[in-house]
Amino acid sequence: MSSSTATTAAARAHARAQEGATAASRPFVPPGTWPHPRTGSAADVPPDRLVWAEALGAGAATSAVLARGTRVQLTDVDGGACAHVVLLRADAPWERLNVADTVKVLWQAYLGAGHVLLSDQGRALATVVEDTSGHHDVLCGASAGRLFTTAAAKHGLGERDVPPSATFFQGVRVADDGSLSAPVNAGPGRSVALRLELPAIVLLANSPHPLADPATATTGTLHVLAWPGGATRPGDPQWTSSPEARRAYENTRTDCLARGTA
Amino acid sequence: MSTTSPATTAPTRRPAEVALVAGEVVLDEVVPARAGWSAVVAAGDVLTIVDTEGNQAVDCLLYAASDTAERYSAPDTIAAQRNVFLTTGSVLRSNRGRALMTVVADEVGRHDTLGGACSRESNSLRYGFHTQHQHACVENFLAEGARWGLGKRDLVSNVNWYMNVPVDPDGSLGIVDGISAPGLRLALRAEVDTLVLVSNCPQVNNPCNGFDPTPVRMVVTRP
Numbered sequence: 001m002s003s004s005t006a007t008t009a010a011a012r013a014h015a016r017a018q019e020g021a022t023a024a025s026r027p028f029v030p031p032g033t034w035p036h037p038r039t040g041s042a043a044d045v046p047p048d049r050l051v052w053a054e055a056l057g058a059g060a061a062t063s064a065v066l067a068r069g070t071r072v073q074l075t076d077v078d079g080g081a082c083a084h085v086v087l088l089r090a091d092a093p094w095e096r097l098n099v100a101d102t103v104k105v106l107w108q109a110y111l112g113a114g115h116v117l118l119s120d121q122g123r124a125l126a127t128v129v130e131d132t133s134g135h136h137d138v139l140c141g142a143s144a145g146r147l148f149t150t151a152a153a154k155h156g157l158g159e160r161d162v163p164p165s166a167t168f169f170q171g172v173r174v175a176d177d178g179s180l181s182a183p184v185n186a187g188p189g190r191s192v193a194l195r196l197e198l199p200a201i202v203l204l205a206n207s208p209h210p211l212a213d214p215a216t217a218t219t220g221t222l223h224v225l226a227w228p229g230g231a232t233r234p235g236d237p238q239w240t241s242s243p244e245a246r247r248a249y250e251n252t253r254t255d256c257l258a259r260g261t262a
Numbered sequence: 263m264s265t266t267s268p269a270t271t272a273p274t275r276r277p278a279e280v281a282l283v284a285g286e287v288v289l290d291e292v293v294p295a296r297a298g299w300s301a302v303v304a305a306g307d308v309l310t311i312v313d314t315e316g317n318q319a320v321d322c323l324l325y326a327a328s329d330t331a332e333r334y335s336a337p338d339t340i341a342a343q344r345n346v347f348l349t350t351g352s353v354l355r356s357n358r359g360r361a362l363m364t365v366v367a368d369e370v371g372r373h374d375t376l377g378g379a380c381s382r383e384s385n386s387l388r389y390g391f392h393t394q395h396q397h398a399c400v401e402n403f404l405a406e407g408a409r410w411g412l413g414k415r416d417l418v419s420n421v422n423w424y425m426n427v428p429v430d431p432d433g434s435l436g437i438v439d440g441i442s443a444p445g446l447r448l449a450l451r452a453e454v455d456t457l458v459l460v461s462n463c464p465q466v467n468n469p470c471n472g473f474d475p476t477p478v479r480m481v482v483t484r485p
Contacts, residue, residue, distance in 0.1 A: 094414050094415055098384075100336075100378020100379070100420075101378055101381075101387075103376060104378060104384070104388075104435070105384055105387045105388055107435060107436050108433050108434060108435060109376065109429050109433045109435040110433035118387070120381065120384075120414075120417070122382075122383030122384055122386050123383075139337065139340050139341075139376065140337050140340055140341040141335065141336075141337025141338060141340075141341065142337070160415045160416055162357075163418055163419075164336060164337045164418060165337075173433075174346055174429040177345070178345045178372065178429075179344060179345045180340070180344045210338075210341035211341055211344065244387045247386060247391070248387050251386065
């Protein structure tokens, strides 16, 4: 019996007929075709300004290379997303997110608006510029090691290049005895926006928090939108939010000026 | 702050007396103040670390000796034990979730997993640009790691033995005065052949070394 893909012409027609379908995890290309509602700072961005628009269902991972100044907004659509993020400097990927410096230098274990994500070279990689969740984690990492390894491989990077990650929308808290709470989610529709202070390879995975109860936890949909903007500059209150942040921004700006990429 | 103290303090106790787990002594070395150190600890052997003079942070990374792409993972370790402090019973896990070493004895009570290593670069953020040329743990890790073919991308969040980093209810976190004391020890049993990479922390801008870096002693026994 002949199938609808028995000949090259039929196989081609069969393949081309698939474009109208959709999926829980998919990019929208061009990004201006994004069909879903936009909230927060993304609401006012003209569609043709978007540079990245992607929906990630449970277990999905993706990556992008983005310019200095880009805003990256993550939205926890149903109140169950768990966004694991690794940032590597795009023009020198041996410089990358350092979660230990991010909590130690800023004297704060919990991420929130105004927190600077630091590289291992004493520079600001990104700033959290919006946060309607308040529940994030940089202590427990990702149960997504394999997802990150394959995402990194697409940028010529290996397992050794993947550092401990930051996690958005599932927050844990530390008790006096060092023990950790179960992860807490703030509910549906919450979003976080990062401002990239350096050009970055963004690795992103939407998979369960390591402390989530596997018997009850389900991972909800994550929306990703990005658009161009400026990096943090002198005069922005964020620049002087702390002496440590100010020096990180100074280091970043000085390095970009020296490289001719400011 | 003395930076010219003698490179080593001659141990006054025999290694077999110092070891927290009895056995044939296969290694007994003093790590001078501010120096790097490394050794492969064979599966089943036990490394006893001695805080000789007290409150000396010992920054520590672990690698599977058979494949150094498998390495100590702070998040895997923290998530598996649901606690940020290390003490007796803590299993130091790899980025593949496997046990590399187990804390089998601890005379201090808790050790840090959050603060990472000091670096020249992070010192510039924490204390000012005048500290950029001070010696730092990352310099030790890079120099010592190079002896084993390890480079910058092999450095990740490390253990800080003897370092005290509480987390306040509002998330405030910082390196505060230590809770160790002269002679206090801990012991690590290797679960697989493990490359142990150490920086005897040279930091002089915070209390992690009591503002005075001092030697530590490493004894490996084979039970």
